[in-house]
Amino acid sequence: MSNKEEILKNIRLHTQETYEMPLITLDAIHYPDKVEQFIQVSKSVGGNAVVLREGEDLNELIRSLYPDAGKSASNVPGIHAAINPDDVRTSQELNGIDLGIVQGVFGVAENGGVWVVQNVKERSLYFISEYLVILIDKDQIVDNMHEAYKKAAFNDYGFGCFISGPSKTADIEQALVVGAHGPKGLTVILR
Amino acid sequence: MDHLAKIGLFIPCYVNAVFPEVGIATYKLLKQLGIDVDYPVDQTCCGQPMANAGFEGKSLPLIHKFNDLFDTYDYVVGPSASCVAFVKENHPHILAAHGQHQCQMSGKIYEVCEFLHDIVKVEKFPGAFPHKVSVHNSCHGVRELHLSSPSELHTPRYSKIKDLLSLKEGVEVFEPQRVDECCGFGGMFAIEEDAVSVQMGKDKLRNHIATGAEYVTGADSSCLMHMQGIARREKLPIQFIHVVEILAAGL
Amino acid sequence: MKKETHIHAAERFLNNKKNAVWHDETLWQTRAKRDRQAALIPEWEQLRELASKIKMHTITHLDHYLEQFAAAAEKNGATVHWAKDAAEHNAIVLQILQQHQATQLVKSKSMLTEECHLNPFLIEKGVDVVESDLGERILQLMDIPPSHIVMPAIHIQREAVGKLFEEKLNTEKGNADPTYLTRAMRKSLRQKFLASTVAMTGANFGIAETGDVVVCTNEGNADMGTSIAKVHIVSMGIEKVIPSHDALSVFVRLLARSATGQPSTSYTSHYQKPQKEGELHIILVDNGRSSILADKDHIQTLKCIRCGACMNTCPVYRRSGGYSYSYFIPGPIGINLGMLKAPKNYYTNLSACTLCFSCNSVCPVQVDLGNQIYKWRQGLDSIGKANRTKKVMSDGMRMMFKQSGIYHAALKAAPLINLMPRALIYCKADKWGIGRELPQFAKQSFNSWWKKEVLKK
Incomplete structure (x- = not known):
């Protein structure tokens, strides 16, 4: 008997009373102003979210947010960046990127998360960049995670992540430090 | 409530020996409210100390005795949340585990505060108690008898003890930080894990004292006894009084 | 070797007063933060209820969901391995490493690999195991185990980390600033990440319908590891x-x-899928879990999602620290999991509970943690591990309380104890008296009062 069969047999042998799957219907939280809620939570989790104003230039906005960023990387059409991450041979080559600018799919008002699916050759870009900018459409914000998971889909890369704020840790005496291994700062631009 | 109802007074063992005044206050208050109260003198203990220590079986004869003594009453009322909770929550399953009859007590036993609040529905207590008190929300009172909303749950806030105290003239009510954190009594825990138990008690007392209250009050004399022991050892400026003593003050 | 009991370890923990106060207060703050977040979600209690029900359903249909999950994961291109126990799990990991001639393994935090003692096994085989969660890495460099499942190094003070990093990472002497130290580790581990060909994570959830594995981290270490290395092992x-x-x-x-x-x-x-030209290995580990399904008193432990909330709220855990428990998972859930693993090894943790039931109320999946501890205590006598003092006391109480006559005589005699010399009362045997004054027995019990004041009238 294979391991798999043995484990399944043991499970069947020991399972006693069974329980029904509940209906997941609940009146989950909604916000009067999803964009405002998203911005507030993003800030509370150590990140930032800004709305691109009418007539404002996206590249200039990014530059004003990260004026000191040296090497930037992006494959988003129309974004000025030093490197197209689709051109690198290995993920290691992305080490040293100051600013990654990536496209997200949608945001979640309740926790400031942004659903990002891999759409660059090396997904390390999302994590290895010193700072990260995620672009989403401002009408692409859902209220809560129930709505989020109804909407979240994978592409052929088979990797997706809700990113809520920058990388952080509190492992030394519970003192919050932003920028543990991943980005030291994160801005979501709503356009 | 039906004023013809017969009430059996349940005075837990340690209240009987150490805090008889709590039992007396309970009796006088119920009597004053026009309730027919009786005290079956042969009662002893509900069996909680042994069961919590891991010896449910040893509490079985006490459970039988308890049932026999209180069988004929419409309500059983006692001034100790933890003991009442034990009868209510644990007597049924201990009896069932030993293949015994259904437990009648569980449905008719009340902690005295609960009884006054939910059954008698008192509107005003006589006399006054012009003092500052800090309410001790004991674990079994809160999380088993639901005397107040547990701080962990996101449910509407309420406190039956505070409701009752508001019906007594002069009482100024406070609650400590960490409003329903355990004081560290826990029955045999107090003896077995004495270092943690005493530390918990000290921390709890610091929070009670910080409210500026003169008294710590609660529905569990056992918690009060533990904290009182520490307060006396540490010479801390705080006194202890059961809720029912406050409600009965002046009788 | 006889392990230290919780009672003694807790006493030692409390002897370091400053640290003990800090530990209690810090974890209480985490509980308070949890309360504030819960309060922002009106449907919080409904969520807990739903979570509990979904878990009860899933664990009682586990064969179905595991098969569905494995089939979906394989369809996505993952390799699914099945391990009956820790040894099989560890062997599978080693085999994958050997296939790739990997001498280094970057790991993100996984309590399951801790349970399986994977690290010492791999290190003995010559693998450079690198824990990448900051807390876990600190502990690895100190060669000590975690003391909390979510905040593994919660018991370590910043000065100790500073000293450790001076030695291991050449940081400035005397600098214990958390940001400075975190940055130093970021730099050090970045090199490990870049050099790694195999990365390992645990799993918070596996989704049967879609076959994806979900991992939740704050540091981004799981993603840093698995996005650079092309081979990803999930335990x-x-x-x-x-x-x-x-x-x-x-x-x-x-x-x-x-x-x-x-x-x-x-x-x-x-x-969901392996990286392009990469591999995704998912090791499904039983290690005793399937047997728990038959234990109706403790089946609910299988609902646990390892959030650690029960530790943060536990008044005993906060005041005794993770190391006071002999099982590697401490606190209320750890007491129960230890008993399920080996009761005779871990029964001494059962004393670490006042039955306050705060854990039951914070648990996001409504595990009846306190009730289970009560039930374990009932079983101790049958495995010969009951505390003798407690047994003698319980016997004595039963004797006294069973017969009203003895009880009444004792009630009358009780006030005499008040007159006994202090030395006799506060002797070593009476642990109540170490930190507390004994209660004063009343001169007249309620019984006597009743007979005199009510019955005689």
């Missing part, structure tokens, strides 16, 4: 499978709020 307990993304939405809303009081972890990563 996943069989109870971590849940039916769907719809079900996942319930757990994701509860997990970080309960664990650390955050609305979400920074990263909630879904690994």
Whole structure:
């Protein structure tokens, strides 16, 4: 008997009373102003979210947010960046990127998360960049995670992540430090 | 409530020996409210100390005795949340585990505060108690008898003890930080894990004292006894009084 | 070797007063943050209820969901391995490393690999195991185990970390600033990440319908590891499978709020397929879990999502520290899991509970932790591990309380104890008296009062 069969047999042998799957219907939280809620939570989790104003230039906005960023990387059409991450041979080559600018799919008002699916050759870009900018459409914000998971889909890369704020840790005496291994700062631009 | 109802007074063992005044206050208050109260003198203990220590079986004869003594009453009322909770929550399953009859007590036993609040529905207590008190929300009172909303749950806030105290003239009510954190009594825990138990008690007392209250009050004399022991050892400026003593003050 | 009991270890922990106060206060703050986050979600209690029901359903249909999960994962291109126990799990990991001639393994935090003692096994085989969660890495460099499942190094003070990093990472002498130290580790581990060809993570959830594995971290270490290395090994307990993304939405809303009081972890990563030209290995580990299904008193432990909220709220854990428990998972859930693993090894943890039931009320999946501890205590006598003093006391009480006559005589005699010399009362045998004054027996018991004042009238 294979391991798999043995484990399944043991499970069947020991399972006693069974329980029904509940209906997941609940009146989950909604916000009067999803964009405002998203911005507030993003800030509370150590990140930032800004709305691109009418007539404002996206590249200039990014530059004003990260004026000191040296090497930037992006494959988003129309974004000025030093490197197209689709051109690198290995993920290691992305080490040293100051600013990654990536496209997200949608945001979640309740926790400031942004659903990002891999759409660059090396997904390390999302994590290895010193700072990260995620672009989403401002009408692409859902209220809560129930709505989020109804909407979240994978592409052929088979990797997706809700990113809520920058990388952080509190492992030394519970003192919050932003920028543990991943980005030291994160801005979501709503356009 | 039906004023013809017969009430059996349940005075837990340690209240009987150490805090008889709590039992007396309970009796006088119920009597004053026009309730027919009786005290079956042969009662002893509900069996909680042994069961919590891991010896449910040893509490079985006490459970039988308890049932026999209180069988004929419409309500059983006692001034100790933890003991009442034990009868209510644990007597049924201990009896069932030993293949015994259904437990009648569980449905008719009340902690005295609960009884006054939910059954008698008192509107005003006589006399006054012009003092500052800090309410001790004991674990079994809160999380088993639901005397107040547990701080962990996101449910509407309420406190039956505070409701009752508001019906007594002069009482100024406070609650400590960490409003329903355990004081560290826990029955045999107090003896077995004495270092943690005493530390918990000290921390709890610091929070009670910080409210500026003169008294710590609660529905569990056992918690009060533990904290009182520490307060006396540490010479801390705080006194202890059961809720029912406050409600009965002046009788 | 006889392990130290919780009682003694707790006493030692409390002797370091400053540290003990800090530990209690810091974890209480985490509980308070959890309360504030819960309060922002009106449907919080409904979520807990749903989460509990989904888990009860899943673990009682575990064969079905595991097969569905494995089939979906394989269809996505993952390799699914089944391990009956820790040894098999460890052997599978080693085999994968050998296939890739990997001498280094970057890991993100996984309590399951801790349970399987994977690290010492691999190190003995010559693998450079690198824990990448900051707390875990600190502990690895100190060569000590975690003391909390979410905040593994919660018991370590910044000065100790500073000293450690001076030695291991050449940081400035005397600099104990958390940001400075975190940055130093970031730099050091970045090199390890870049050099790694195989990365390992645990799993918070496995989704049966879609076959993806979900990992939640704040540091981004799981993603840093698995996005650079092309081979990803997931170590996943069989109870971590849940039916769907719809079900996942319930757990994701509860997990970080309960664990650390955050609305979400920074990263909630879904690994569905291997990287291009890479491999994704998922090891499904039983290691005793399937047997727990038959234990109706303790089956609910299988609902646990390892958030650590029960530790943060436990008044005993906060005042005794993770090391005071002999099982590697401390606190209320650890007491129960230890007993399920080996009662004779871990029964001494059972004393670490006042039955306050706060754990039951914070648990996001409504595990009846306190009730289970009560039940374990009932079984101790039958395995010959009952505390003798407690047994003698319980016997004595039963004797006294069974017969009203003896009880009444004792009630009358009790006040005499008040007159006994202090030395006799506060002798070593009476542990009540070490930190507390004894209660004063009343001159007249309620019984006597009743007979005199009510019956005689």
